[in-house]
Amino acid sequence: MTKRDWASWPGRLGKKIESTSGRVAIVSGMAAAAGLVLATPTVLAVGGVVTVGALIAALVQSFPEKKRSISEFIGGQCSLEDLDSLDLKIPRLAVVGVTQSGKSTFLSTAQQINHVHRRTNKIYAEIMTLPGAPAKYVALLDGDGEKYMQQFEIAAKADYLVVFVDHNISSSSGDCIASRLREHEQFKDQMEPVLRQRGTIERIYLLMNKRDIWEAGSDAAMASSWFDAFAKDYSKSGLSKTFAYSNHSNKNTTDTAAVMQDIRDFVSKWKVIS
Ligand SMILES: Nc1nc2c(ncn2[C@@H]2O[C@H](COP(=O)(O)OP(=O)(O)OP(=O)(O)O)[C@@H](O)[C@H]2O)c(=O)[nH]1
Ligand SMILES: [Mg+2]
Incomplete structure (x- = not known):
């Protein structure tokens, strides 16, 4: 039998009836007017058929959407709505941070995908399979770091949040730029109320x-002490049940493998609900 989210049916039906009742009222009004010229039993019969017909239509139209198999989406990109239609409730991991901080590079490196590099401009999700018996899945969410609304939308839906910060928008200069650090602080300040509203997130990894590039530069001490203070701020914020942080480079395979191991550990404890 096709899987559907039956629990959502009463709510969908309520909405449908609300939108149908206006139309039914108009038809009833017309029937009342017709009653002035036609015999009453005929009008009653027509009115009854219209009402019952409208109710049946509302029942059918509010039928919950079909659940879709996870296998349809593996290996490609999908939308957040697609994730909602899945027949399994899998954990969601969102990678957030300001533009050019390395979010998409991390996701493609972690999945060993050679994407042609370009800026992200819309929210997308990818489903990653973690091998094992049975296999486990995690949905990876990414968006445009210039559009904070996209960042907040995916953060609000995540069970696990990877937050990217850096010392400089550049990918080649080791100089630590104060305005870039402020940008990360402002991003956190603006995201905080969104996270508080959604309720405590399971895990944040900063x-x-x-x-x-920054560890070898002359501003390494400045970058490092800013990061320590920033991480302390995060850990004290109580935004997540667990919190971790580390220096990182997407160009260092050991660093990427360490974050991936953390993600695997998280997913392996996730209770799959089908
Ligand atoms: N040196 C260095 N460059 C990196 C690193 N990670 C990413 N980059 C570079 O930083 C630039 C931006 O990386 P993206 O992954 O596109 O950044 P993003 O956060 O997804 O940016 P938006 O899509 O604009 O939000 C690219 O040129 C990457 O090659 C890193 O660890 N070290
Ligand atoms: Mg990107």
Whole structure:
């Protein structure tokens, strides 16, 4: 039998009836007017048929959408609505941070995908399979770092949040830029109420990216002490049940493998609901 979210049916039906009742009222009004010229039993019969017909139509139209198999989406990109239609409730991991901090690079490196590099401009999800018996899945969410609304939307839907920060928008300069650090602080301040509203998130992992360039630069101490203070702020905020942070480089395979291991550990404890 096709899987559907039957629990959502009463709510969908209520909405449908609300939108149908206006139309039924108009038809009833017309029937009343017809009653002035036609015999009453005929009008009653027509009115009854119209009302019952409208109710049946509302019942059918409010039928919950079909649940879709996860296998349809593996290996490609999908939308948040697609994730909602899945026949399994899988954990969601969102990678957030300001633009050019390395979010999409992390996702493609972690999945060993060679994407042609370009800025992200809309929210997308990818379903990653973690091998094992049975296999486990995690949905990876990414969006445009210039559009904070996209960042907040995916953060609000995540069970696990990877937050990217860096010392500089550049991917080649080791200089630590104060305005860039402020940008990360403002991003956190603006995201905080969104996270508080959604309720405590399971895990946040904060990464100070591009260490391949800032650790060797003359501003390394400045970058490092800013990050320590920033991480302390996060851990005290109580936004997540668990919190971790580390210096990171997407160019360092050991760093990426360490974050991936953390994700695997998280997913392996996830209770799959089908
Ligand atoms: N040196 C260095 N460069 C990196 C690192 N990670 C990412 N980059 C570079 O930083 C630039 C931006 O990376 P993206 O992954 O596109 O950044 P993003 O956060 O997805 O940006 P938006 O899509 O605009 O939100 C690219 O040129 C990457 O090659 C890193 O660890 N070290
Ligand atoms: Mg991106």
